[in-house]
Amino acid sequence: MRLFRRTFCWVLLGALSFVPTTSLKAASTDAGAGNWRMIVLTGPTQFAVAAPGSTTGLDYQAELNAIKSAQSRITPAQRRAIDCWSRGGVLRWNEILVGLVARYNLPPVPNADNTYPVPDANNPFADPQFPFANPPYAARAYS
Numbered sequence: 001m002r003l004f005r006r007t008f009c010w011v012l013l014g015a016l017s018f019v020p021t022t023s024l025k026a027a028s029t030d031a032g033a034g035n036w037r038m039i040v041l042t043g044p045t046q047f048a049v050a051a052p053g054s055t056t057g058l059d060y061q062a063e064l065n066a067i068k069s070a071q072s073r074i075t076p077a078q079r080r081a082i083d084c085w086s087r088g089g090v091l092r093w094n095e096i097l098v099g100l101v102a103r104y105n106l107p108p109v110p111n112a113d114n115t116y117p118v119p120d121a122n123n124p125f126a127d128p129q130f131p132f133a134n135p136p137y138a139a140r141a142y143s
Contacts, residue, residue, distance in 0.1 A: 097141055105133030 041047075053060050074082070085092050108117050108128035117128050 094142075101133050101138045101141065 108119075110116050119128055120126050
């Protein structure tokens, strides 16, 4: 059983390294993000939350029927997405990270003068891509 698991992991890592990927680009940033004011609640009574309605009420039943109707119209692509994420978010994000670590397990191409470029920790999307597969970086990413 242990040999099977180990073999499966190596095959999975190898297969993930051949998965076509899109290039990653940094998201736009909010220029005023450093000036945001932190809001600290002083207690649970600061926001009033209305009591839930009765499950036999018309509004509740209408909302329940709308959900059932939407579920009956799920497309195959939506079903695949649901199946993919329904095993658990932690497991799915771990699978994504394993794919990233496997994809970046490549040394950078040397420069013309036979030196190697160094990844920039301040700009991980610049060339060369940040080496997640380097053991310390991969450990940090997994944590």
